[in-house]
Amino acid sequence: MTQTDQQTIPVGAMIDEFRVTRVLGAGNFGIVYECENVHLDETVAIKEFLPTELARRDADGQIAPLSPATADAFNWARDRFLQEARTLWSLARPVPHRNIVRVTRYREANGSAYMFMEFERGQPLSDLLEERGTLTFEELRPIVAPLLDGLERVHAANVLHRDIKPANILIRPDGSPVLIDFGAARNVALSGETSVFTTYTPRYAAMEQHYPGGDQGPWTDIYGLGATLYRAVTGVTPKSASEQLLGHIQEPAAELCRGRYPDAFLQAIDAACALKPEDRPQSVNAWRAQLLSDLPAAEDATVVLPTVSATEVTRFSASSAGTPRTPTSSQATGAVAVEAGLPPPRRIRVWILATLVLAVAAGASAWYWWTEHRSDEEAERAAIEGSSRQPEDAPLRTEPEPTSKDRDVAETKPAPIPAPAVEPFAPHQRFSDRLNSGGSGPSMIGIPAGEFAMGSPVDEDGRNSDERLHAAAVDEPFAMSRTEITIEQFSEFTRAVGYRTEADRESACLRIDDEGVELVADLSLSWEQPGYPVTREHPVVCVTWNDARAYAEWLGEQTGREYRLPTELEWEYAARATTTTSRHWGDNLEVSCDFANTADETVLTGAEETRRIEGARSECLDGHLYAAPVATFQPNLFGLHDMLGNVAEWTCSVYDPVYGGGQAKCLDATQRRGPAPIVIRGGSWLTSPALARSAARDGLPSNLGLNTIGFRVLATNRPWEGRASVTTHGSADE
Known part of the structure; x- marks a missing residue:
């Protein structure tokens, strides 16, 4: 392995018996590679622990702390990375679940740690909802039922996902769902956190996640999936628990969508979105009885969803789903894979104060690295898991132009129009x-x-x-x-x-x-x-x-x-x-x-x-x-x-x-x-x-x-x- 400008392992290098074929995504805490087994017909995604605020890759390929001052933080974070990997690995035991992303193994090497994962292709539910607005009950049922089964397996292992949202549900080309991105997972059987960082997405997070010491359990994940379904049926991003506590009441799905979905289905969604934990279903099994019982559709009903090509893959994202997003030209041919960078540890130097802590506080979007240039072919990425005071100045006169009324994101690109000459200013x-x-x-x-x-x-x-x-x-x-x-x-x-x-x-x-x-x-x-x-x-x-x-x-x-x-x-x-x-x-x-x-x-x-x-x-x-x-x-x-x-x-x-x-x-x-x-x-x-x-x-x-x-x-x-x-x-x- 050699050092590159982006600190990534070069294409063609080996990680055990796997050859790196491309970089899928890089974040402040790790890099994800697509790799192929040189002995078997097997493609995997491998996440390498490389916190850019704490360490860098030396010329010999070894990853080492930037200085003695960062060594303790680096070692602590690497241990948490391995704990997270063990938690995810345990979810595939004794038998892997088809609707949960699978970690096949993990190991330490090169001074760092590696997590090996099954390679998944598909489209995030967030992207699908962005395109469609809402999904019908006939489309949602074959998504919901397997997710409930997978979530029940997660809870049976004493693990909570804690960040269920549309962006963390991948829809495969065959229409089946898979729950991804367990970066905020917590093993409730232990006294401490098992993830490298603890985060959540406010509009999909239960009230108990918004304050320290909140009593979290299966009802916490039920809130996240309930809020996700609320977005899927209403087309409206749910209000955060904090907003609701401040008096911004969320209109019930049963009222917004009456007549378009079964009443029991809508009532179960509203029950899952209850603010108080005790007012929600306390287990997946109890909620399943409310959500899917006595409904005419069969469990194995086959529904044709919009076509997802084999090159479209999951977005490894921690930003809130449902956010307007303007696709780039590369996204028209294949969804861009983005690795969620984990928040950096305590910084040696910072603008805001003298430090930034190891975990950016809950509700902040996860930090990603960047790629400044790429061709259309390179943009087909794949991954798994995913903006005064006015003196009396003389105004410069310009010709009027139309005003856009629809801009909501910085990436909006109005069609070029002939621009009038501007009156030049002088130094x-x-x-x-x-x-x-x-x-x-x-x-x-x-x-x-x-x-x-x-x-x-x-x-x-x-x-x-x-x-x-x-x-x-x-x-x-x-x-x-x-x-x-x-x-x-x-x-x-x-x-x-x-x-x-x-x-x-x-x-x-x-x-x-x-x-x-x-x-x-x-x-x-x-x-x-x-x-x-x-x-x-x-x-x-x-x-x-x-x-x-x-x-x-x-x-x-x-x-x-x-x-x-x-x-x-x-x-x-x-x-x-x-x-x-x-x-x-x-x-x-x-x-x-x-x-x-x-x-x-x-x-x-x-x-x-x-x-x-x-x-x-x-x-x-x-x-x-x-x-x-x-x-x-x-x-x-x-x-x-x-x-x-x-x-x-x-x-x-x-x-x-x-x-x-x-x-x-x-x-x-x-x-x-x-x-x-x-x-x-x-x-x-x-x-x-x-x-x-x-x-x-x-x-x-x-x-x-x-x-x-x-x-x-x-x-x-x-x-x-x-x-x-x-x-x-x-x-x-x-």
Whole structure:
């Protein structure tokens, strides 16, 4: 085995008697390969444990911790991986069940661990529901009955799945179902968790999963399958338990679907979706009697479902099912296989605080790795288990364009239309483009082209190893929003197109816990209510990279000018504003409170001093416990406010720790698999001042929203062409 840029085993290498034929998916905690037995006619999928935050593959193929500081966490996580494998292996004993994904064996090797699984082909139920909306009772019955049998086997082994949802049910080409992705499985016979991480999907998770110490049992999985059936019959994503507790009542399936399904079937679905555990059926057998008894269809009834080709395979996904998704060209010929990356362990360095914990809190979508380029043939993957304050600027006039009313996801790609000429801006010019829907866009300022030293010198205080100093250049002028995008500006977009953020649609906004240590998913948070007092002039947060891209594309559609997120190179160039010091005001932290809202002595005047790490404050007062209204602090020499501090900001570039060229371009969202790790910059109100430097950088999955991360937009003198450009005019001296 040799080392590759993506840390994967090369095609043609061997894992025991199996030859690697292709990589099916890679996540932050593991890689899945399709392999063929060189002695027998057998194809398997092999999951290799490789946590990219903790370890890497050496030149000799061995996997080793990144440093002594990560060794303990690596060994702990590897042990949990093997425990998970044993749990899944036990489900196939004494006889494998056809409707449960099968782990055939597991082993340690190369300093890591491997899980061998049967290779399954099919289509996730989530994709089928996305295409069809709902399924008839005649289509659902031959799916439900085998799933109940499989789930009963799981419970008989004292195992709970704990993440049943449409994305984790694979429909084979013959129409039979298989329950996949036991990454959140728990052995109820043991006192502790057996999975590498514990997670759930809020809209399909029972109430007892939302808080520590909840009494979980078979009734917990029954809720997940009941919520899945609710989606299948109503066409509506179920409300989360937390939403229902807050008074957002879920309309019963028996009322929404009366006359279209047997009454007993609908009543049983509603019973499974009961909030209180004691109000649900307590076992699969009891629920089966309610769900499928006294119904005319035969147990072995054969139903013809939409054709699934042999190349269509399961999506190994932890995102909420039912979420609108625009297929890529490759998905038209074969479903793209995506390996769910497990949340990373405690990080050595992080923007939000000094750490990220070994398990991202429940409700966060699982983290995936990425592929930036692939041909149509390579895209046929297979796997098993599966997004200001307005000064009085002179608006630039543009010709009106039609407004899209149907955009809901960032990947929506309007058909290209002839774009009118845009009025060019000049360096240092302040302007706002007119919006076709009325009003003006964000206040922008022209940034001249130029060269600079990107990264940090080795003697800079707080420097990290991923800040390699190198020559870089911006070849063409661009304009940057003078402030972070505000709640008011983002609300204009959501009102215009009826947009719902990704966190609202499928997971939750993340915040730091009350001890200031871990990230937790909080369903009460949103971009309008981020968990602290805000006005319309505060920066919008709780938005994912996809939400930020959707807003930028809407600006392009409204103005006729190209708007997008800045590349990492453009962001640092704008943040430095011709300076070469660690911050645009210099290296003196004692005056930082005049220029940036970070963790400082203000916290000592409030009641939440535990939410900052001791010793990580500036010895000054910026006057803000949380985010401040935009433009509260002094701008840099380019006239940009809050480039450091206040809220961290999404860029459009994929995180690369060695600066291999990705910093100068945007990730092409149509060419990726799963949520890539996107660069965030600038630090936030919760950031240690040492991390609020022009060169400091980090990456997070594109589908996460935090109440410390927002964004600003970039504009060019080019006309809008239907979606954000995927290349820019930055360059770097490699």
